[in-house]
Amino acid sequence: MNVFKSAVQFCSHCITLTALLAASSSFAAPLAATIDDFSHAQNNGLGIERQYLSDVLAGGSTTTEQVQKEGILYLKGSILPPRGQPGWASTVLPLGPEGQAQDASQFKGIRMLIKVSAGNISITANSTEVTNFDYHAKPIAVVADGKFHEVNIPFNTMKRAWSEQTALNTKALHSLSIVAFSPQPGAFDYAIDEISFY
Structure with missing residues (x-):
């Protein structure tokens, strides 16, 4: 009987330990402020x-x-849109493995250090809640003066282009995208020194 009782206690401890380990694995580490340097x-x-x-x-x-090169990402190219659609080229920065949603609700927005020499550039916050690729976006407006500029984009200023306007759920972000775009053929040329949350 004592052996049986000990076995039951041992099994209950194993079950408790397994449950604790499973629970602890569901808690993701907090999202870092710096996304890419x-x-x-x-x-x-x-x-x-x-x-x-x-x-x-x-x-x-x-x-x-x-x-x-030396902590800066340089991007340039030519946009040749598909028929009847705008053209685009996107640099995607995943926030978690395999497209898993990450919680960025502790931050107010996105900060970039960017230099734009040519073209139209925007930033998108890509949420798992958006299924038609019309992510919340904001154009990047900087002077093409050959210098890097710090740009702060509050989450609450980011809008969807053609879908019903919905609030961005910052608890469900899977990536950010820096997008060069144009409705007509044209060139783009920009460089990014850093991108982070703030």
Whole structure:
């Protein structure tokens, strides 16, 4: 009987320990403020590989060249839109592995250190709640003077382009995208020194 009682107690301790381990694994580490300082050739500051997408996926012919050098990411190219659609080239910075949502609700917005020499550039906050790719976005307006400028984008100023306006859920962000765009053929040329939450 004592052996049986000891076995039951041991099993109950195992179950409790397993439950505790499972519960602790569901708590994600807080999201870091710095998303990318571009010190690594392929990975962002969170250790996740950057992704590059363009309108080629939709029948366009946009070309992009990316060069990472001395902590700066240089991007330039030519936008050749698909028929009847705007053209675009996007640098995607994932916030978690495999597109998992991350909680950025402790922050007020996005801060960038960016230099724009040519083209239209915007930043998007990509949420798992948006399923039609019309993510919350904000154009980046800086003078093309050959200098880096600090730009702060509050989350509450970011809007969707063609869908019903909904509030951005900052607890469900899976990535940020820096997007060069144009409704007509044209060139873009910009450089990013740092991007972070604030």
